[in-house]
Amino acid sequence: MKKWMFFLMVIGTLSACQQEVDKTKLEIKFPEEMPKELGKLKDLLSESKQNQQKLEELILNLEELVGEKDTTVAKKTSVTAVKSMKKDFKSFAEVQAAVRSEKSIMASSETGGRLVQMTWEEGQYIKKGDLVARLDLEAVDKQVAELEKRLELATTVYQRQKRLWEQNIGSEIQYLQAKNNMESLQKSIDAVKYQKTKAEVYSPASGVIDRVMINQGEMSGPGSPILMILNTNTIKVVAGVPEKYLKNVKRGDMVKINFPSIEEERTARVSLIGRTVNAANRTFEVEVVLSNPGGILKPNLLAMMMINDEIIKGAVMVPEELIRQDLSGNDYVFVVDETAEGQKAKKMIIKTSATSEGFAVVEEGLQGEELIIAKGGRGLSEGQLVEVEIIESEAKDNNG
Numbered sequence: 001m002k003k004w005m006f007f008l009m010v011i012g013t014l015s016a017c018q019q020e021v022d023k024t025k026l027e028i029k030f031p032e033e034m035p036k037e038l039g040k041l042k043d044l045l046s047e048s049k050q051n052q053q054k055l056e057e058l059i060l061n062l063e064e065l066v067g068e069k070d071t072t073v074a075k076k077t078s079v080t081a082v083k084s085m086k087k088d089f090k091s092f093a094e095v096q097a098a099v100r101s102e103k104s105i106m107a108s109s110e111t112g113g114r115l116v117q118m119t120w121e122e123g124q125y126i127k128k129g130d131l132v133a134r135l136d137l138e139a140v141d142k143q144v145a146e147l148e149k150r151l152e153l154a155t156t157v158y159q160r161q162k163r164l165w166e167q168n169i170g171s172e173i174q175y176l177q178a179k180n181n182m183e184s185l186q187k188s189i190d191a192v193k194y195q196k197t198k199a200e201v202y203s204p205a206s207g208v209i210d211r212v213m214i215n216q217g218e219m220s221g222p223g224s225p226i227l228m229i230l231n232t233n234t235i236k237v238v239a240g241v242p243e244k245y246l247k248n249v250k251r252g253d254m255v256k257i258n259f260p261s262i263e264e265e266r267t268a269r270v271s272l273i274g275r276t277v278n279a280a281n282r283t284f285e286v287e288v289v290l291s292n293p294g295g296i297l298k299p300n301l302l303a304m305m306m307i308n309d310e311i312i313k314g315a316v317m318v319p320e321e322l323i324r325q326d327l328s329g330n331d332y333v334f335v336v337d338e339t340a341e342g343q344k345a346k347k348m349i350i351k352t353s354a355t356s357e358g359f360a361v362v363e364e365g366l367q368g369e370e371l372i373i374a375k376g377g378r379g380l381s382e383g384q385l386v387e388v389e390i391i392e393s394e395a396k397d398n399n400g
Contacts, residue, residue: 076387079345079376081336082319083390086368089315091356092306095286097239097257099301101230102289105205106213107132109220111198118216120227124209125295132201133216133226147189154182207231210299232295236271239305240283248309249273249286256306257288259297266290310354316362320355322372334380336371336388343388345373345380 035041113135120126161178164170211228214220237257241249251273257266274285286305290297323331330349337346350365371388373380380386 076342076385077345077376077380078387078389079380080374080389080391081371082322082374082392084362084366084368084370084372085317085359086314087317089310089312089317089354089356089359089361090308091310091354092256093245093309095239095241095245095305095307097237097286097303097305099259099297099299099303100236100238101207101210101232101299102234102236103231104210105207105229105231106225107201107203107227107229108223108225109133109135109198109201110222111135112219112221112224113199114219115214115216115226118212118214118226120209120212122209122212126203126207126209126227126229128203128206130203132203133214133220135199135201135220144189144192147185147192151182151185151189154178154185158182201226203227203229205229205231206233208295208299230299232292232297232299235290235292235297235299237288237290237303237305239286239303239307240278240281241286241305241307243277243282243284245307245309246277246284249307253308255286255288255308257290258304258306259301260304261302262296264296312354312361316366316368317359318350318362318366318372319374320358320360322374323350323352323360333366334373335366336373336386341385343386345382345384345386347382 035044115133116136117134118132120132126132158178158181161170161175165172165175207229209227210230213225213227220226249270251270253270254267255270257268259265268288268290270286271289272285272287277284286307288305318333322333324333325331331352332347332349334345335348337344348365348370351363352360353363354361371390373386373388374391376386
């Protein structure tokens, strides 16, 4: 039986710099008979496999070179694409706001006296129950001493009137007056001594000292505030919103609040809307209450409140950065068009309206769910073949 086999010898050199084939010669030899020795068979098999690998590499390089030089072959441009979206669009108006303490509390003395100890300063944090100040109540001590002297006399008079009354001497009214006078002085002494217990003033709440009302060495009257304490565990952000947005803001609406200096953003509900419009600047107040763990949000800190001023239901939206403009001034985007020949770039003239946070609303030109060409779109022409990789939009979600 005649056995056959082809033997390929590839003689080819490829220029590594210019990627061109200098010379290619293929020889096919069919040996008349197969070697009988095992060693020669193995050598022939190994040599054939090596030549096969060289031939495959040569074919790949030739295909690449032909593709570069043959202008009749259509080339694909690699691009990335994102989907246009169809959802509710929200635009926001930015309004300047400021942080305020939710409530302020006064640390006051219940009695009058000179402050002999008060070392607190504005801006310090004070805890509930901390000693605020100590008052000098020397006048109270003198008042107690005077009342005790009068009580001694009143007690002596009462005891004598009592003995006389028991002996049916004197009038009953004299006895009752003496008794009443003594008991009245006893109650006065108790009341004055109770004032003595108010010599030390303690903080009624925890917070930041916003203002020192009375300094050490100064006199404090009964009920006079010594310190103003701001409770910063909960704060409120207050914005003066132009009256044209009055119909757009309602209690309970969600708003975004940005604090530029600390690079922090919060989302919360509107807790209060002012009842009046400021006649001077035509604004009304909008308040948002926020928790403030750690006290990072300081009173008077600058904030920016984002008020939702427009909603478009079911809007077609595309990232603004993908919108281009032609020589005629028309806005357009390139979309991926599925054709029988493959995916092609298609120019779509669009008309946009509102924009917010990196998105634009497309009123005409797109229906939604189109693939918008993103990276690689520069220099594309109508009908050009593209190779598409779908990616997520890099623009911020308009709806937060």
